[in-house]
Amino acid sequence: MAALPPPGAGAVSEAKPFPAWSLPRDAAATIDLANPLPERVDRDWAIGGSTGAGVRVCILDSGVERGHPLVGELAGAVAITVDEDGETIAAEDTEGDLCGHGTACAGVVRALAPDAEIFSVRVLGAGFKGSGRTLVAGLRWAVDQGFDVVNMSLSTTKRELGDILHELADSAYFRRTMLVASAHNMPVESYPWRFSSVVSVGSHEEDDPLVFYANPDPPVEFFARGVDVEVAWIGGGSIRATGNSFATPAITGIAALVLGKHPGLTPFQVKTVLYLIASNVGG
Amino acid sequence: MADERLQAAVAAAVLPAEEDFGELLRSIVVVARAIFGAQASSIFLLDEDTDELVFAAVARDEDRHLVGRRIPSSQGVAGWVLSARTPLVLEDVRNDPRFSHDVAENTGYVPKGLMAVPLLHDDEPLGVLQVLDRPERSTFSLAEMELLGLFATQAAVALSLLRKARRARAALAGDADATSVAAVAERLERLEGPRREAGRRLLEALARVLR
Numbered sequence: 001m002a003a004l005p006p007p008g009a010g011a012v013s014e015a016k017p018f019p020a021w022s023l024p025r026d027a028a029a030t031i032d033l034a035n036p037l038p039e040r041v042d043r044d045w046a047i048g049g050s051t052g053a054g055v056r057v058c059i060l061d062s063g064v065e066r067g068h069p070l071v072g073e074l075a076g077a078v079a080i081t082v083d084e085d086g087e088t089i090a091a092e093d094t095e096g097d098l099c100g101h102g103t104a105c106a107g108v109v110r111a112l113a114p115d116a117e118i119f120s121v122r123v124l125g126a127g128f129k130g131s132g133r134t135l136v137a138g139l140r141w142a143v144d145q146g147f148d149v150v151n152m153s154l155s156t157t158k159r160e161l162g163d164i165l166h167e168l169a170d171s172a173y174f175r176r177t178m179l180v181a182s183a184h185n186m187p188v189e190s191y192p193w194r195f196s197s198v199v200s201v202g203s204h205e206e207d208d209p210l211v212f213y214a215n216p217d218p219p220v221e222f223f224a225r226g227v228d229v230e231v232a233w234i235g236g237g238s239i240r241a242t243g244n245s246f247a248t249p250a251i252t253g254i255a256a257l258v259l260g261k262h263p264g265l266t267p268f269q270v271k272t273v274l275y276l277i278a279s280n281v282g283g
Numbered sequence: 284m285a286d287e288r289l290q291a292a293v294a295a296a297v298l299p300a301e302e303d304f305g306e307l308l309r310s311i312v313v314v315a316r317a318i319f320g321a322q323a324s325s326i327f328l329l330d331e332d333t334d335e336l337v338f339a340a341v342a343r344d345e346d347r348h349l350v351g352r353r354i355p356s357s358q359g360v361a362g363w364v365l366s367a368r369t370p371l372v373l374e375d376v377r378n379d380p381r382f383s384h385d386v387a388e389n390t391g392y393v394p395k396g397l398m399a400v401p402l403l404h405d406d407e408p409l410g411v412l413q414v415l416d417r418p419e420r421s422t423f424s425l426a427e428m429e430l431l432g433l434f435a436t437q438a439a440v441a442l443s444l445l446r447k448a449r450r451a452r453a454a455l456a457g458d459a460d461a462t463s464v465a466a467v468a469e470r471l472e473r474l475e476g477p478r479r480e481a482g483r484r485l486l487e488a489l490a491r492v493l494r
Binding site for chain 2: 061062098099100101124125126128129131153154155156157158159182184185186187188189190203204205227228233235237238239240241242243244245
């Protein structure tokens, strides 16, 4: 596996004229906002003409089938395993997708953001045992790579992993890696979608992949197309599928469009833009 | 410690039998199949020791031979659903050659469409509920997804009880004292009226003799 390129635009500036935790009198003018949002944010400003070019999207899932016509070329693919000493091993993934689900998610992103770079990080498919640990290891690896957006159409219910995932989600948030995670539609506690530092997604029943709704009642923040979606599946074909799993990459794809046009926005800003262009707000 | 062990023995003795849980699980898949108008429905139980999914209940009589059959948890949609803790509804799965092959090999029945939902109780992954081949409609609805979630919650509680009962019995196995106490508690539990009262008095007398 070739080394992944360094994080793209939007690196946090190094030298600050004042300490990070306080602001002296008269210093406000020295704050460099870098990428301020305009007074009016609409869909044309946010995503008009964007193809997601230059945006690095990670699909943390069951792998992605290489060369699938609905997915196209992958920018990279690794399989994550955790050895007996707890060390994370990220090896080039030659097996592709072990289930179909990761390919489906990648296809949804590709359809919305045709020029985004899609990386597959396989954390599932090798059996149930160790799936929680592998998920955490894969997310940590993805955050270390500085991906712009990480799609997580999966979750874990293991409470002991919840705290670690929470730290990772916060770390990603401050390092400008946006985590987009599927909400659970059953009354169970699962992570990381419940954390406020991620973008959580549920489903609506409409057919337009660009229609999405902001939800003011947490923990689900956005509803996107997730019912009877034609998705890519292993074997080069497609199937119709329903689940928050497929609504999540729709928001990932739209976030990639926003970042393609406005590189360097923070996850906080992207979430704000998503809210402002949601179909029930300003979109 | 001994008290705890014997208390567990008594508790295990009055637990419903394995068959009762089997009936409960079966009733859940029978109702799920009927409500969705589906061709088949089944529940898999996760065996964490072997990392396999075991058929625990099926809705159709002709599928009864599947109960007890095992598939690796790495295989197919059911395994994925459990690992990812997320429900899925798939149509046209016959387009997926690997899926069709795996499922046909294991069950002899290849569905056209399936709904699969993980069974979770607290933070414990317990198994998977599947509903196969609901009638073709133009679109699946979120209301059906909610319904699937409700069945999953019910099935998860049943599986959780089954697992606890199995663990309690496993803890008793090989423990002669506990097994004896459990056997007596079980018999007493089955008695009614005056016979039960007489049984209880007899046990109290026995306790005095053994003092």
